[in-house]
Amino acid sequence: MSPNTTLGQQLPVLSEDVSSWKGASVLSVTQMTPGGLALVFEIAHQMRMMVQTQGADTRCQGKLLATVFYEASTRTACSFQAAMMRLGGNYLHVDGEGGNSSAAKKGESLTDTIRCLECYTDVTVLRHYIKGSVGTVIEAATKPVINAGDGVGEHPTQALLDVFTIYDELKLPLSAKATANSKPLTIVLLGDLKHGRTVHSLAKLLAKSHTAGVVLRYCAPDGLELPEEIQEYVAQFDHVLQETVTDLREACQQANILYVTRVQRERFESDEAYQAVKGSYVVDTELMQQVPSDMIVLHPLPRIDEIDPAVDSDPRAAYFREMENGMYVRMALLALVLGKV
């Protein structure tokens, strides 16, 4: 019995009806209807308002989250933990990589580990390095599990926070009904488009959900282009146009969003090859003077050299707001699956 076959049958569809979320596990954004997506965004927006005015509330008081990470991720783990605490709940953390996890050393299955932790907590956030592993756990789990990344598989909260940030920064309506009236978007995807899981999820989610029209402009060094299968998935939507543009300045013309990812030195055959392309893919204050005055710059972070810190103070640099939105989106998901909306 392959997990993939089974999963489709067992995973709930997550719609604009809040009751479809209560007690549900979240493996993938593909579970979400357009209305379900809009619901997450609306609640994330409310969470931001709440945090900015009062810091936290108590709707999840007495609720416990287990964050279980078999692959390190400071940002994702901390933002889920902070999200739970800002809802009035609390968490315990299991570092599956080494730290405090004795279970894995003793040969326990991942499913058993999570089923044990479920005995103590109300919801689990799980990251694992093996694609499909989180889905397998969800099949056996008795309480909600949220996928925080399963290897080269899905990382649904990252895609959600990216699209939320795009809509929010461009002041597009967040509600499902309004999205149909939304305006077309031009988005530049810059950097290592081959290995960046974040970029793959974002391209697919935008293509599927932004029916008002999307231009995706790919700007990647030789050999680091977006994989064929992602391009083919995107190509099935008539409202999406895909373009490949080598020059960054040219790519940014009329763009609404510049989404930057790391170009990792170790992906190049030689340091010369890296140095040769590096300069043309760096976002600095000079570039920012040549691009549209309302073009928003995003980055999933961490960054190395691809965005000069001097750009941070530019109002168009939205990557730290993007970080913050990650907490609001995760607050929305936790509140939804715990039935606390």
Next chain:
Amino acid sequence: MSPNTTLGQQLPVLSEDVSSWKGASVLSVTQMTPGGLALVFEIAHQMRMMVQTQGADTRCQGKLLATVFYEASTRTACSFQAAMMRLGGNYLHVDGEGGNSSAAKKGESLTDTIRCLECYTDVTVLRHYIKGSVGTVIEAATKPVINAGDGVGEHPTQALLDVFTIYDELKLPLSAKATANSKPLTIVLLGDLKHGRTVHSLAKLLAKSHTAGVVLRYCAPDGLELPEEIQEYVAQFDHVLQETVTDLREACQQANILYVTRVQRERFESDEAYQAVKGSYVVDTELMQQVPSDMIVLHPLPRIDEIDPAVDSDPRAAYFREMENGMYVRMALLALVLGKV
């Protein structure tokens, strides 16, 4: 001055009087009178009712627990942490093995480390790999310390949760007065009975406390039998009958409880020897059809191959309920020593 001599004098007797628990340290189940044991079970039962109806309460709001683990234990650490949070308190964790513990590296004594942490918190849960170490710390401590396992020494909360689960699953009365009227039990102890600390504590506690009569049936591979000293301890109680049965199906006849432990491959001289016995000690759906229809299956977990996951959905499979009971028993202990009953 040997710790053992001293400990007997300094450790409080824990009785059915809640005031005997307040501020007390818990090193061993031998501190508990039959009434004290019944008190823990009654409060654990109340805790389960509370968690199942309202999730948590606030009786320990503002109270802090330090979980200090010099030996990894996902389950024990997490269940104490969850227990404290479900009582409205909070915790901080010190990973003595490596992680965030600088003190041990600098040569500080265990006693000093705990005395420092006591300056910040209200109660300490301590696991250490050296037998007797927790007792030594308790002598110097100024606030309650709960033993979460000291090497091959005691692991009192495991024994408590096992006996609580046996009584609960068999619907035996939990109160001290009623226990005398309780019915005799037949319990199969299966697997590596030589190295399993859990099994040793369980056998001793049952023999001492279940005065209505106990049959203990040992079912272990050659060379992994229950140690002589445990058998001798048990033999002093007239109401206990010890039996050795090689065949698992035969052992389960008229049994109330099948308590399974891991048979660890590395304990065998050869892989052939392991494979030879392995099959006869696996609990699978076939076996479950041949045993009493009300025989409860327990396992301290983690399990490897000794229980087939297909058994999990059998109503007699109680090992995940056993896990959950661990939290309720620990909530009871924390509430008792903090004077919050």
Next chain:
Amino acid sequence: MSPNTTLGQQLPVLSEDVSSWKGASVLSVTQMTPGGLALVFEIAHQMRMMVQTQGADTRCQGKLLATVFYEASTRTACSFQAAMMRLGGNYLHVDGEGGNSSAAKKGESLTDTIRCLECYTDVTVLRHYIKGSVGTVIEAATKPVINAGDGVGEHPTQALLDVFTIYDELKLPLSAKATANSKPLTIVLLGDLKHGRTVHSLAKLLAKSHTAGVVLRYCAPDGLELPEEIQEYVAQFDHVLQETVTDLREACQQANILYVTRVQRERFESDEAYQAVKGSYVVDTELMQQVPSDMIVLHPLPRIDEIDPAVDSDPRAAYFREMENGMYVRMALLALVLGKV
């Protein structure tokens, strides 16, 4: 642009006016006016009263602290975490050394890591092994950062808790106005005065702040004397007298405080050299009979052999009270920078 030049300009002066603290970062005790120092002590004193009577309060409910440690420190991290929880807030921990920190492995700058965590939390406590690093982070941070030690640089909370404990144990007035009427102090600094950052900070802070007069008596093995630059800094204050006394008993004559630090074996050229001096620098019950009956013994802990545990029960042994004061001083700082006084 050197951090040091910039820092002086950007770091706020922290005075007796509570509004000067709200939202401020704390890099160094040099930011604090005498009135600011007295304010910390007064609030720390109130915090102790509160904790001793009610355990905790809820003034920081919904507030989140990030403790970020690139160098292990059980005591400092735990006391900040406990401090935040006793104020009703909560925390998340990032172990920069290894554990759960993926960001550093990916080459992210320390500043970026902290700016990301700031998106989730309200205040950061940062320890890093590089001198000046915390100051650099503070320049870029948008929320308060408290220095928990930056290599051989500053460790302001340790110096604060030491001086608070000295005043408290000697029953000197804590308020700024009263300090001028305070009495002169004689303080013996014992042990490795060369490498002990704690001793350096304490000497400087006392020299600067205790204007009623201070005698500093240095008692160190050959080669482990207080560095010249610290002695020169202290020498600029007319109300300070510096003395070097080789014999510990002699040094303690008329002393108010004996401040002990570790003499680390590895600092000596040979084990013989270590053994030769070791005995003369050990505080034991015999020594305690020969020193003033009101001389208080302090130690930043952890200790190895330099104080015999038999001294712990002497009322003059104040090092565990010193530990506890660390939590109260940190509660005061957290409450001040979060505007919750």
